[in-house]
Amino acid sequence: MLAVKTYHHDLRIFRRALRLMGNVFEISVVANDAAWADNCIDNAVDEINRIEKMLSTLSDDSQVTEINRNAGIRPVKVTGELFRLIERALDISVLTQGTFDITYNADKAADLQKIELNSVKFTNYKKVVLNAEKTTVFLQQKGMRIGFSAISKGYAADRAKYILQMMGVSAGVVNAGGDLLTWGLQPNDEQWTIATADPKQVDQPYSDIRISNMAVATSGNFEKNAVLSHQDMPAVIDAKKGFPVSVLKSVSIVSPTAELSDAMATPIMALGVNAGLYLINKLQQLACVIIDDHNRVYTSKEISYLS
Known part of the structure; x- marks a missing residue:
């Protein structure tokens, strides 16, 4: 069932949340026709299911x-x-x-x-x-x-966005288990934004970051379970040392694609504040917000352009 939020100009946000790829996905499209929006979301869901099947390490025929x-x-x-x-x-x-x-x-x-x-x-x-x-x-x-656990949901989100755009959806959001991919503008002509904050201080955001036509992925110790399946290992193992790393509280990466944001979030967690910021600051179209275990906030140079 679609959830609807109404704005002026007959444009509304149609949302659907469902469990895909082991995560809760919420797909939102800006439209003025409920049946059309529903059909668009159906096609995006089909594409996410296709990606899950393609990247499966459990299926004998993948x-x-x-x-x-x-x-x-x-x-x-x-x-x-x-x-x-x-x-x-x-x-x-x-x-x-x-x-x-x-x-x-x-x-x-x-x-x-x-x-x-x-x-x-x-x-x-x-x-x-x-x-x-x-x-x-x-x-x-x-x-x-x-295995593709570190980038699969990001790539699936990118593909879902592609399908929606090909169907004529000019604005929307794909929320892939907390990782966000947006395009276009809200029905009120404002950009999509997020408030970055320590999860233990959700009422005290660091800043509002404009993420229209961008993707945000967050990696954090507060999101990790103690027991991980084999498909999770590439995302949490330091390849040089061979054991789990726990350095920072959270890292949020902003980039043009969900796949890239997904791929970069955990490595920056492993690299730490100084090396992580140094790497991100060298790259174009990437930005990050890092929170350490003392709740100190660090940002890359590009964040000022997004806030």
């Missing part, structure tokens, strides 16, 4: 499973879409010097408490070999696996 099954054996031909997603993930690994890594060790993934330093050899993005001409992916080390 290409990701086929890649993992043939680790150390042979290259696997994949679709152009999956190839480009893996290629972008490896680019982020290079950018973060391996702090972000979609590879992991299947044998060690079930129990974080049993991870040993020598398991790091299985977590090495440099051992993922791509052949652009043949669109093949090869994991060089037997026992290696790839």
